[in-house]
Amino acid sequence: MLLTPEWAAFFTAELGALAALTGFVVVAISINLSRIIAYPFLPSRAGEALIGPVGAITATSLVLIPDQPVALAGAELAAVGLVMVLAPILIQARTWSARKDATATERAVRAITSWGVGLLFVIGGALLTGGYSDGFYWIAAGSVASVIAVFLNSWILMIEILR
DSSP states (O other): OOOOHHHHHHHHHHHHHHHHHHHHHHHHHHHTHHHHHHSTTHHHHHHHHHHHHHHHHHHHHHHTOTTOOHHHHHHHHHHHHHHHHHHHHHHHHHHHHHOTTOOHHHHHHHHIIIIIHHHHHHHHHHHHHTTOTTHHHHHHHHHHHHHHHHHHHHHHHHTGGGO
């Protein structure tokens, strides 16, 4: 795939940031593991918190593979995005059926910070597969949205759980 030097620099920086921030989620889970396990719905939330950043790291890494055909990279990115959408949907469906006290706002925020991020990668991958270089903007948006989602999930797993 032909990346401009500017896109390569952007995705390289995003990859480093995502990798470092994913460590925060792992640390948050490790520090509060006993509290997370104490609530029946939090272990799945902790697992869900890792799907986004790991998916974004995977997608951003795929973008940086040199000399890869654009259509192949697009298909790979769309596939990663689909996993990022479907896995949280399955987790949340199970969680919401067991947890009746969740508000509509909580459900919406969870959906946006999981499915929404994955959809950006699906759209970007589909555009690249179709030969549209605008797909890079969608992949970039997915990477940036993943950074935001990592911060939200880390906050919940490190701070909010202590309340």
